[in-house]
Amino acid sequence: MSLIALGTVAIDHIKTESGLKKDLLGGSASHFSMSARLFTKVHLVGIVGQDFPKTHTKFLQQKGIDLTSVITREGKTFSWRGEYKKGDYNNAVTLATELGVLLNYYPQIAHHQRDIPNVFLANIDPDVQLNLLHFMKKPRLIGLDSMNLWIEHKSRSLKRLMKKVDLFVANDGEARMLTGESNLIKAAKAMRKLGPKLIVVKKGEHGVLFYSDKFMFSFPAYPVEHVVDPTGAGDTFAGGLMGYLTKVKTLNQKNLKQAVIYATTCASFNVEGFGMSKTAPLTLVKVNTRMKELIKHISL
C-alpha cells in the first residue's frame, strides 16, 4: 500500500542555540515525507514557487518521494523564519511568515492517485485539507495534523474536517487549545468526540499519549541529549507513524504501539540536526538500531 501526503513545502530560516541556517528545505509535507518514505512509497501533494531551488526538488526525488502532484506556480515559495530561545525547544518564535504561492492554493492530484488508500493531511489550512479529501476515493486510513493558527482562526473548518478522519495528531498545547481541557487525558477524550477514532498527543521531549475507545498507552521520548533544531519533529513523527501504519494489515494495539515507537524514533533523529540533515541520510536499518535502544530505555 502507498501513502499520499498533503502539506506545505517551505523554505526555512532557523536560528537556535546551535546557529543560524538559511534556505533550508522545510514544510510539514517535506518533513513528513522524509520519514514516511522509510516505510512506504510517498506521494507528496503541495505547491512551490518559481524560486524553489532545483536542488531541493532533486533531493526529494532522490529520496524516492513522488512529486507528481507538487505544483510550481509563479511567485515565491512559502517561507518561514523562526527562532528557538535557549533551552526552550517547545516554543518556536515566528519572526516572519511569507505565504507566497500558498495563498489561494487548491490541491490537485493525478487521476491515478485518487485510489491511494492512505492519506495524511499534514499541517496546512484545513480548507485545503478538506479539498484534497474530496478527490480521494475510498481511503482506508486518513490522518490529520493541524496547528494553533487554524485552531484559533479556522476552528469550524477544522472541526468539520475532524469528522472525516480516522487519526488525529496534536501536540499538548494544541490539544489543550482545541478542547479547553488542561488535563491531556480529558483533552484526548474530547478530541475523540470530535470524530477521529485514534488520537495521538505528542508531548515533545516528554513523549506521547495514545488514546482510542478500546485502549490507551503512553511512551516517553527517546532521550536526546543535544537538541539542535526541533523544526519538523512533529511532522517527522507523523511520517513514521503513518508510514508504518501504511505497511501493516490491521490497526490493532500491537501495530499502533509499534507505529508510535517508530514515530518516536524518527522524531529523535530530526531534532539532532538543522532541517533534514539527520533524517535525510536515514535508512530503516539505522532507525531499527535506535529503536532497539529506545525499547531498552523504556521497557520494564
Next chain:
Amino acid sequence: MSLIALGTVAIDHIKTESGLKKDLLGGSASHFSMSARLFTKVHLVGIVGQDFPKTHTKFLQQKGIDLTSVITREGKTFSWRGEYKKGDYNNAVTLATELGVLLNYYPQIAHHQRDIPNVFLANIDPDVQLNLLHFMKKPRLIGLDSMNLWIEHKSRSLKRLMKKVDLFVANDGEARMLTGESNLIKAAKAMRKLGPKLIVVKKGEHGVLFYSDKFMFSFPAYPVEHVVDPTGAGDTFAGGLMGYLTKVKTLNQKNLKQAVIYATTCASFNVEGFGMSKTAPLTLVKVNTRMKELIKHISL
C-alpha cells in the same frame, strides 16, 4: 530492613480547583511515610508544635509509623498555605509559610535508630539533613530530596550533602535550577557529578527519568484524569521508591525499575485527593492492582 525518614511535618491549607481544605496533615516526611509504610517499617524524624492535633499523631501511629523521634516543642507547627491555579498543577503558589518550631530545629534520634540501614532525607533545610546523617552509623542507602528554596539559598550546604548520598530525587525544575542545564539528560549527568550514584528526575504528569553510570530509563506517569491536589506527590513518590528499595537485596536495574514503577503508582493516588485522603486508605494490594494497570499502559 527498616527505613528512617527526616523531613517536615506540617499543617497545610490548600486551595485548588476542587476546593479549599484547611488544617490538613502535610509535610515532606509525613507524605513520604504514608507511602513508604506500605513496604517497610518507617521511623519518622521531625518536629511539631504544641498545637499539633492529637488526631494527626494518632493517625500516623495507626498507620504503623514510628514517631519516637518526632519532637514536640513549644510554639507552632510548621504551616504552609498554598494554591494551585486552574489547570496548572505543576506550580504551587505559596500564599504563606510559617516556620514555627522548624526554626532552630536540630534532629534527634533514639540511640537504637542509629543502626537503621536506609535513610531518606526528605525536603527540609540541608543543614538539618546533614545533621541527621552525623548520627547514622553505616547506612546502606541514603536518599535525598530538596527544593528550589534550598537550591537558591543554601546551594553550598546542599552540594556538600550531595557528596554523601547515594540517591538524589529532584523534579525537572529543580534539576534545571541546580545544574543550569535545560536538557534533563545533561542535568541528570551534572547531578551525578555532584555525588549521588542514582539520579531520579520527576517530571510530574510526564513521568520520570532515571540515570546512573550503568543504565538509564524513562517511564510515563500513570494517567490520572482528575487531579485534585498534587501537594506531596513528590514525597509520596519518594516514599514508594525508598520503601521498595529498602525491601530488596540489591540495587540492580530490575529492582530500580520496579521501585520507580511503585513510586509512580503511589504518587498517582496522592494527586487524586486532598492531603492524604487517597494515600491513607492504601494497602499494598490496592497499589499492586493499579500498578498492573500502569504496566499495561506503558508496556510495549
